[in-house]
Amino acid sequence: MKTFNDTSESDRLNQTAASSESQNVYLTISSPGLLDTLTFRPIPRQKPGVGEVEIEVSATGLNFKEVLLALGLVPVPNDFNFKFGLECVGKITALGEGVESLAIGDEVIAFGTSCFSRFITTSAQLVASKPAHLSLEEAATIPVAFVTAYYALIKLGKLRQGERILIHSAAGGVGMAAVQIAQWIGAEIFATAGNDEKREFLRSLGIQQVMDSRSLTFADEVMKRTEGKGVDVVLNSLGGEFIAKSLAVLGRYGRFLEIGQRDILNNSQLGLQPFEKRLSFFAIQVEPELPNFSELWREVVKHFNNKNFTPLPHQVFPISEIVRAFEYMTAAKHIGKIVISWQDKREVEVEKNNVLTSPSPQFFAKALPIKFIENGLLPSEGINVFRRILESKLPQVLVSTRDLTTLIARHNSDSILSFSETGEKANLSQAIHPRPELSNAYIPPLNELEETIANIWQKFLGVKQVGIYDNFFELGGHSLLATQVIAQMRLAIKMDLPLSILFDAPTIAEISQYIEKIRLTTKKFQAPINTELDDRMEIEL
Ligand SMILES: NC(=O)c1ccc[n+]([C@@H]2O[C@H](COP(=O)([O-])OP(=O)(O)OC[C@H]3O[C@@H](n4cnc5c(N)ncnc54)[C@H](OP(=O)(O)O)[C@@H]3O)[C@@H](O)[C@H]2O)c1
Incomplete structure (x- = not known):
């Protein structure tokens, strides 16, 4: 090739x-x-x-x-x-x-x-x-969402008419495909989703049992609504405690369809006791190498041709x-x-200085004289940058061959300046606005740790008040802010928080809990970063 x-x-x-x-x-x-x-x-x-x-x-x-x-x-x-x-x-x-x-x-x-x-x-x-x-x-x-849901529900889960299925994050791509497939089969659906709009949307599809995907209360609700019987199949992509809770709501001979990868690669521990109910656990990775992938793909498309799926x-x-x-x-x-x-x-705007990313030595030999001077750093500048990085105590250092002023203007993101060489604290000139209307009530920080985190969030999000149950992303947080907020939190609490923390634990209450747990187990104020996961993960389908 x-x-x-x-x-x-x-x-x-x-x-x-x-x-x-x-x-x-x-x-x-x-x-x-x-x-x-x-x-x-x-x-x-x-x-x-x-x-x-x-x-x-x-x-x-x-x-x-x-x-x-x-x-x-x-x-x-x-x-x-x-x-x-x-x-x-x-x-x-x-x-x-x-x-x-x-x-x-x-x-x-x-x-x-x-x-x-x-x-x-x-x-x-x-x-x-x-x-x-x-x-x-x-x-x-169609492709990724439907092939994943079809393979999980039909081929592995063998979902049958009249059975109950719990679909987590059901308003997303794979989730919505799973809803359609389950409705086509004639299964009873229990669904979770992360906000009111999504839950309302799921109800509009005729799903009666709709719950919150960001709270563990779903488990009690499922057991209550099924009079203790539980469900036959779970389609799960949520991590951490959601796995054990979701396993617990499976009835006898239940099938657990795990499409999230993080806890598997992280070697998260799971008690075997629920398997006493003769459960099956499927760790699913849909990829072209899957035996008979081509047939599976064609089967899914056939359902669209037959108008079974939309x-x-x-x-x-x-x-x-x-x-x-x-x-x-x-x-x-x-x-x-x-x-x-x-x-x-x-x-499409194509990056013009892309040549700097191709490391062929012959290519560099030809391109160096012109391109490095136009778009890159001179060797002496590179050495200077490295020297300054090594001397610096800053949490993040940004080295750019591009015009940063333009970048900043384009994104109106003064926050990039927060890690300037002066080492000054965040220079966040963005307007402070009131806390947006959220589905949860405002609960103020209850201890020093929560207070510290809340102060950082308030500063970076430009929100006047941040409650401990407020979701970072619902407050207007995004990836750019997330990396900077994490850097600030690491400094403030002197702990090496993983980059994924805001995605795994998007509220102050959850993060504080995580930090306290680590502090308790390590008895030091430092948590190890899970580099094992980082080394082993790779993108597949
Ligand atoms: N194993 C496989 O072969 C395979 C194949 C495809 C996809 N997947 C996995 O299946 C899941 C769904 O994939 P998708 O592409 O269809 O995505 P998606 O469901 O359209 O979007 C991801 C959803 O995850 C939920 N979520 C839960 N916690 C979150 C957090 N902390 N931050 C942001 N979102 C969060 C959100 O829904 P709520 O807020 O409603 O919960 C969000 O909409 C992903 O985990 C993906 O990696 C696995």
């Missing part, structure tokens, strides 16, 4: 020219944690090999896993060519040898590895004809607003899928 590295150096240099509609690009991130550094870089179109096809992409589905990667909560593989995009819809533009079931011009839905591209080349096994009655954007809601509700963002799409999913307010449309291809 031809890769980026196989292209001639002159090809590469040509790609640094301004973007044009025919130029292929891929989406990557230069600084995970800063969504603003999501960047399109040029890449040659790849002639399809045996059994492959080339697709011109029209719409791409966004997945939560990719957002976690972009936020730096799952480490981006150590690869300067890392590419986002797991699923897309488009038109076949070239066929490799041996591909007979598809033709040039066919509209198709596909799995791929770089679907935030104008053109992708992928195995024909991962491509299916788009059902004619679906629009391009509608079809883009596309998911979705919100479309133009490709020029890719960062906003990632931010929108970070805030977890979406219902169904987020789809990115490539209809106006001219709007």
Whole structure:
């Protein structure tokens, strides 16, 4: 298979020219944690090999896993060519040898590895004809969400008519697909979701048992509503204590379908006692390597052709607003899928200094004299930067070859200045506004630790009062702020909090609990970062 590295150096240099509609690009991130550094870089179109096809992409589905990667909560593989995009819809533009079931011009839905591209080349096994009655954007809601839910519920969970299923975060992509499949089967659905709007939406679909996905009270509610019998199947993507609580609501011969990866990779511990009820636990990872993946994919598409399933509700963002799409999913307010449309291809801004990211020595030899002086640091400047970083006691250091003033102006983000070399505290000039209306009541900090955290949040979020049960993201927090808030919390409490803390524990009460637990167990004021997880995680489907 031809890769980026196989292209001639002159090809590469040509790609640094301004973007044009025919130029292929891929989406990557230069600084995970800063969504603003999501960047399109040029890449040659790849002639399809045996059994492959080339697709011109029209719409791409966004997945939560990719957002976690972009936020730096799952480490981006150590690869300067890392590419986002797991699923897309488009038109076949070239066929490799041996591909007979598809033709040039066919509209198709596909799995791929770089679907935030104008053109992708992928195995024909991962491509299916788009059902004619679906629009391009509608079809883009199907692949990952439906294949995951179908494989989990039908193939592994063997969900049957009349059985009860608990679907966590049911208003999201996989969750909504699972709701449809469960309704098609004729199962009774118990659903959770993170806010009132989502819960109302789920009720509007005829689901009567709707609960909160951010509170453990769901377990008691399920047991109460089923008169102690529990459910037959659980589809879970929530972590931590939600796993044990969700296992506990399974009745005899229940099936637990785990699609979250974090606790598995983290080697979280789980008591075996619930399995006395003859439970089954399925650790699910849907990926093309899965035996019979192609058949599974075709089976799902057949259900759309037969109109058993319909596309998911979705919100479309133009490709020029890719960062906003990632931010929108970070805030977890979406219902169904987020789809990115490539209809106006001219709007893609291609990073022009991309050559600095390609480490071929021959290439550097040619490009150094011009490009490094134009866009990069001179060796003496690099040494100077390193010296200053090593001397600095700052929690975060930002080194940029770009014009930071413009960046800051663009995002109106004075907070970037908070880690300036003066070491001054946050220079947050954003307006202080009242606490937004939230579904939970305002409960003030109850101890010194909660007070410390609340002060940091108030400063960074520009919110007058932060209650201990207020969700960071509902208060207007986003990934950019999250990384900075975590840095400040680490300093204030002298503990190495993991970067994922605000996602795992988005309220002050939860974070304080976490901190107290660590303090108790370590008896020191320092918690180890779980680097084991970081090293082992990688993006798959
Ligand atoms: N194993 C597999 O093969 C596989 C395949 C696809 C997806 N997945 C997993 O399935 C889950 C759903 O994926 P998706 O792409 O369809 O995403 P999604 O459900 O559309 O969005 C993620 C949802 O997670 C919920 N959530 C819970 N805690 C959160 C937090 N602290 N911050 C932000 N959101 C939080 C939110 O829903 P509520 O607020 O309503 O709870 C949010 O809408 C993800 O965990 C994903 O990694 C696994």
